[in-house]
Amino acid sequence: MMEINLTGGQSVLLTATLAFLCALVLLRRNKTRSTLSRTFPPAPLVDPAKCPDLGNFRDNWLSRRNNYGSVHRVLEPHGMYTTYIGDALTIKDVIDQPDRFDMSILHTGSAPMWHMSPSAGEWFAHTGGAVTVRHSSHLLSGSRLASLQERFVQAAARQLDAVQPGKKEDLCQVVSEAFFQATMEALFTKSFPKGQYQEFVLWDAELNAFCLGMQSERAVQARDHFYKIALQQIDESLSECSLQVREQLNELESKYGLSHEDAVAVVLRTAWLGSTQSPLSGAWLISILSRQPHNVSRIRNELQELQQNLGKPTEQIASNPDLLKGDNLPTLDNMVQELLRVYSAQSVPRMCLKDTVVRMMGPNNSVKEMQFKQGDILQILFWNVHDSKLNKDWWPEVKGQGKKWQGALETFDETRFQDSRRPGTVKVAGETLRTWTPFGYGARVCPGRYWAVAEIKAFVLLFLDRFNVSDVGEMPRPDPQRWLGVLHAMDAMPATISARS
8 A cells, every 4th residue: 555644634625635535426317407586606726826825724714715715615636626615694595405415435445444335435435424423412411321331431540540640641542542542442341452542543543544545555554453452352352341332233133134243344334433633632621721710710629519518429410421411510610611622623525416595794794605516525614603703793812812822823711701701692694593503413423422522521520539740841832734634733731630538
């Protein structure tokens, strides 16, 4: 295999290219093309002389947005056009019309990432993607979610009890590795091999390379390693795995006729989805709290009050997602919401299946219209909606409030989610817009969003219940080369973790 190193910007472009190439044949088969009674302009095309390549996706986007607005087209180096969308109204129009804007074809190209056979990849593209979203929504709600959360808390407690206090270590690494291990043990079994997180990060970084058949041999080894672990956990200890793993495996094999090997690959994909974001979120939040002793005290006081009211210890509270809601733990809830606003950069691709007129916001609450053409590749940047400079009415800044950490685009101010400042309903052209979208929205909203938030809150409570953090280094910078999903730390953050007396 050819070895390739992808920047964050390249990965987005390559994903879009893949979608175009995979769907081209299907589009050519469609002999009818929708017609529009009026002609509307396309999104503005970026002039590369005006916006030269700055070396990473984050800075390229900001430069292009500054010159061309939050919806624009880019002629990529490979000769294809991509339309980037960061406008809340345009995002709504795209998400609300799944019959016109689809992403299913991407599943065919991503099949090698999970060790799926080509036939399973085709099934996943046309049927399996929607099936797994629906089933995952069922598996990650109600009593099933509570069962998984209890397993996670037990596993997280084991990982934190194994931390050796008194040592100066990279706080982000300690937290993310413990969080990842707890997630894997919750989904699979206690015997899930330890020390796998760095291998996982290496594999995770090459998703788009796998889609293009350009993955490195090292990434193939990492994928095969995780597939082998998942297969072994299932074949040797299925009864000890979570009901999420057991029920999904059974449905894939019994209802949809997938081979055992392909069913394990789909389960592995689900585990991957549950492990890419939350460990990073936990690491960022504990890093921030290590610099905010006032918020640590507030969270501990709110937890203590809840313990007294309920007569329950920390682990029982953390095991119940309903008890972790904002009414009981307002400071922690506000911190998590602001963390996901500032330190996540969710982005998803779509393909335009029919000529469609979409809207975007103009000045003074005006609305402009533009046309997307059949075959257009779109990249939806949910995180742009969180920009307080661009959307001042939605995310107003208060002088003297919050802190802008190095490398972050936004001031971190958890008080913006207090009841007195919480963003109200936003309406444009009489329609409600989403202004907080770290998990996306619509038919393909992240089915694991409730578990992700519950995991983060539970892990933070368990950590603060056990440890103090002192002698902290500089706050890490987010890596601009990986400006996708929850952001990766570019730097180590040395700190001393000590046991609470």
